[in-house]
Amino acid sequence: xxxxxxxxxxxxxxxxxxxxxxxxxxxxxxxxxxxxxxxxxxxxxxxxxxxxxxxxxxxxxxxxxxxxxxxxxxxxxxxxxxxxxxxxxxxxxxxxxxxxxxxxxxxxxxxxxx
Amino acid sequence: xxxxxxxxxxxxxxxxxxxxxxxxxxxxxxxxxxxxxxxxxxxxxxxxxxxxxxxxxxxxxxxxxxxxxxxxxxxxxxxxxxxxxxxxxxxxxxxxxxxxxxxxxxxxxxxxxxx
Numbered sequence: 036x037x038x039x040x041x042x043x044x045x046x047x048x049x050x051x052x053x054x055x056x057x058x059x060x061x062x063x064x065x066x067x068x069x070x071x072x073x074x075x076x077x078x079x080x081x082x083x084x085x086x087x088x089x090x091x092x093x094x095x096x097x098x099x100x101x102x103x104x105x106x107x108x109x110x111x112x113x114x115x116x117x118x119x120x121x122x123x124x125x126x127x128x129x130x131x132x133x134x135x136x137x138x139x140x141x142x143x144x145x146x147x148x149x
Numbered sequence: 150x151x152x153x154x155x156x157x158x159x160x161x162x163x164x165x166x167x168x169x170x171x172x173x174x175x176x177x178x179x180x181x182x183x184x185x186x187x188x189x190x191x192x193x194x195x196x197x198x199x200x201x202x203x204x205x206x207x208x209x210x211x212x213x214x215x216x217x218x219x220x221x222x223x224x225x226x227x228x229x230x231x232x233x234x235x236x237x238x239x240x241x242x243x244x245x246x247x248x249x250x251x252x253x254x255x256x257x258x259x260x261x262x263x264x
Contacts, residue, residue, distance in 0.1 A: 039191075066250060077239055077255040078192070085250045123191050127248035134205055135248035139191025 037062055041124055041140035048114050048147055056109040056143045058124035066127045067100050067107045071120045072142070078123070082109075114147045121145070152176065153256035155240050160261045162227065162234060170225045170259045172240030180246045181223035182253065185209060186237040198223055199246055227261065235263050 038061040048054050058067070069081040082091045084100035084107060091098050095118065097110045107124055125139040153174045162168045174181065180199050184192040194207030198217040212231025217223050223242075227234045238259045243251040 066248060068247070077258050078241075079255070080252045083250055083252055125191065129248060133199075135197075135246070136208065137192075137194040137248075139193070141189070142191055 037126075037128060037136055037138040039124060039126065039138050039140040041143050044141060044143060046143055046145045048111075048145070050115055050147055050149050051113050053113065054111050056111070056122055056124075056145075058107040058109070058140055060105050060107075060124075060126055060138070062128060063102070063105075068125045068127070069098050069107070069109055070123045070125065072123065073120050081122075111145070114145075116147045116149065119145055119147045153240060153242055153254055155238075155256035155259050157259060158257070160259055161264050162261060163264050165229045167226055167228050168261070170227070170238055170240075170261070172223045172225065172256060174221055174223075174240075174242045174254075174256075176242055176244075176254065177220070178242035178244050178254075179220070180243045180251070181217065182241045182243075182247070183207075183213070183215065183223070183225045184239045184241065186239060192239065195225065197246075234261050236261060 040059045042057050067084040070078045072078050082098040087102040089100045095112045100107045121142040121144045123142045128136050130136050156171045182197040183195040186192050193209050195213050196215045198204035201220050214226045240256040241253040243253045245251040247253050
């Protein structure tokens with residue numbers, strides 16, 4: 036069974052601070068995705084990480100992938116209130132015959148307080 | 150404006166009723182997807198389609214059906230066999246398949262409630 040564990044599930048941080056969200060997954064994969072969801076809204080794709088050692092950055096968010104450790108991280112630098120949202124990691128795994136399996140983490144609810 | 154539209158925004162289903170959720174995209178994307186989100190959870194994949202007239206079951210396809218007769222449209226029918234359909238349904242599309250590394254773009258979602 037494919038499993039994805041995110042931690043922490045809830046994160047309250049002060050503006051200006053740095054923090055990291057961790058995403059561990061249970062099987063080999065080199066297709067790791069990060070998404071953002073605002074309360075009551077749809078999802079927005081943030082990053083697609085396609086190979087071991089991949090690092091991508093957008094503004095105050097930086098994502099990385101270590102396929103050997105089966106770990107992806109989402110690092111937040113100098114947090115601002117606008118980053119308050121729920122962040123999900125997910126991975127797709129090819130299961131043969133043109134089919135894929137998709138597994139999402141439960142999400143990390145981030146609240147940035149002034 | 151290019152994007153993905155879903156309708157209706159809210160949908161109420163009676164016991165034993167089939168209902169259809171609409172998803173349309175004008176991004177000229179080949180791949181389209183349907184997801185279900187339950188409160189406090191991540192998304193689960195219901196069906197996806199890589200190309201017109203072809204679709205694949207996701208992890209929770211039982212009680213759902215889809216069609217892909219046109220590139221821009223991927224409607225989802227929630228049948229009476231789906232015993233617990235109350236959820237937030239999201240449609241997405243991507244140029245190629247997300248499993249191959251393509252970025253997905255999501256619609257605004259439909260909330261389905263059972264009366």
